[in-house]
Amino acid sequence: MAALRGVSVDITAGEFTAVMGPSGSGKSTLMHSLAGLDTITEGAVYIGDAELSGMSDKELTKLRRGRIGFIFQQFNLLPTLTAEENILLPLKIAGRKPSPDWFDRVVETVGLGQRLGHRPTELSGGQQQRVACARALVSQPEVIFADEPTGNLDSTSGAEVLKFLQHSVRTLGQTIVMVTHDPVAASYADRVIFLADGRIVDELREPTADAVLDMMRTLDVKGR
Numbered sequence: 001m002a003a004l005r006g007v008s009v010d011i012t013a014g015e016f017t018a019v020m021g022p023s024g025s026g027k028s029t030l031m032h033s034l035a036g037l038d039t040i041t042e043g044a045v046y047i048g049d050a051e052l053s054g055m056s057d058k059e060l061t062k063l064r065r066g067r068i069g070f071i072f073q074q075f076n077l078l079p080t081l082t083a084e085e086n087i088l089l090p091l092k093i094a095g096r097k098p099s100p101d102w103f104d105r106v107v108e109t110v111g112l113g114q115r116l117g118h119r120p121t122e123l124s125g126g127q128q129q130r131v132a133c134a135r136a137l138v139s140q141p142e143v144i145f146a147d148e149p150t151g152n153l154d155s156t157s158g159a160e161v162l163k164f165l166q167h168s169v170r171t172l173g174q175t176i177v178m179v180t181h182d183p184v185a186a187s188y189a190d191r192v193i194f195l196a197d198g199r200i201v202d203e204l205r206e207p208t209a210d211a212v213l214d215m216m217r218t219l220d221v222k223g224r
Contacts, residue, residue: 003026003029003198004026004029004030004033004198004199005197005198005199006199007026007030007043007195007198007199007200008200009030009193009200011034011143011175011177012175012191013142013173013175014169014173014174014175015169015175015176015190015191016165016166016169016176016178016188016189016190016191017176017177017178017189017190017191017192017193018177018178018179018180018185018186018188018189018191018192018193018207019031019177019178019179019180019192019193019195020179020180020181020183020186020192020193020194020195020212020215020216021194021195021196021219022196022216022219022220023181025195025196025197025198025219026195026197026198026199027179027195028147028179029198030179030195031145031147031177031179033045034047034145034177035064035068035070035145036052036055036060036063036064036068037064039053040053047063047067047068047142047143048067048142050063050067065090065093065094065139066094066139066141067141067142067143068141068142068143068144068145069135069136069137069139069141069143069144069145070136070144070145070146070147071129071132071133071136071144071145071146071147071149072132072146072147072148072149073147073148073149073151073152074152075120075125075128075129075131075132075152076132077120077128077131077132078120079119079120079121080119081119082116082117082118082119083112083115083116083117083118083119083120083123083127083131084116084117086120086131086132086135087103087106087107087116087131087134087135087138088103088135088138089135090135090138090139091138091139094139096139098138098139099140102138102140103138105172106134106137106138106172107134109134109137109164109167109168109171109172110130110131110133110134110137110164111130111164112127112130112131112134115127124157125152125153125154125157126153126154126156126157126158126160126161129149129150129152129153129157129161130160130161130164132149133149133161133164133165133168137168137172137174142175143175143176143177144174144175144176144177145176145177145178145179146165146176146177146178146179147178147179148179148180148181149161149162149165149178149180150162150180150182150185155184158182158185162185162188163188165178165188166188166189169190183209183210183212183213183216184209186207186209186212187207187208187209187212189207190205190206191203191204191205191207192204192207192212192215194215194216194219196219201219202215
């Protein structure tokens with residue numbers, strides 16, 4: 001059985017796109033396919049002018065390292081490193097040095113200026129996720145994929161992270177694709193794409209939490 005069927009979607013640069021749908025609708029598969037984490041069996045995936053479906057593992061690794069950022073539900077911070085060291089780790093692995101001005105701007109945007117010397121155990125959940133967000137941003141990727149980024153956070157910390165993501169789109173020109181099950185989280189996006197049974201069935205622009213919830217109820221009813 002195909003996880004995705006006949007899906008065709010354009011992700012607009014400089015926009016915050018949320019992907020929603022019932023459990024098993026293909027949300028995570030779509031994101032993993034777009035990010036080159038899953039291999040597609042038909043069709044093509046492009047990031048800019050680069051076609052992922054024709055790349056070798058080595059080429060995909062290089063592309064993900066240089067042009068894609070990731071934020072996951074689990075913060076995936078190294079406990080022995082400070083916040084600053086965690087933020088800079090991907091660049092260090094890639095043998096690149098950060099732009100000092102960009103690093104300062106990212107740190108200011110996430111509001112972690114006073115916490116850079118702290119290790120993850122000394123930070124709240126919301127602060128740890130903001131470190132993860134900064135880590136994704138610091139390499140200046142073309143697109144950031146966020147998989148349930150507020151799933152492990154309380155509502156206050158989750159709102160902090162979502163406001164930051166929204167802010168990074170509007171002030172830094174970042175492109176973000178976020179998979180979420182939460183209508184409130186989706187309401188921070190510019191556009192919400194809805195999946196059901198492996199197909200894109202609808203979308204909302206300038207969504208509200210109530211409008212997203214109504215759409216999800218409709219999809220749940222159709223799926224019964």
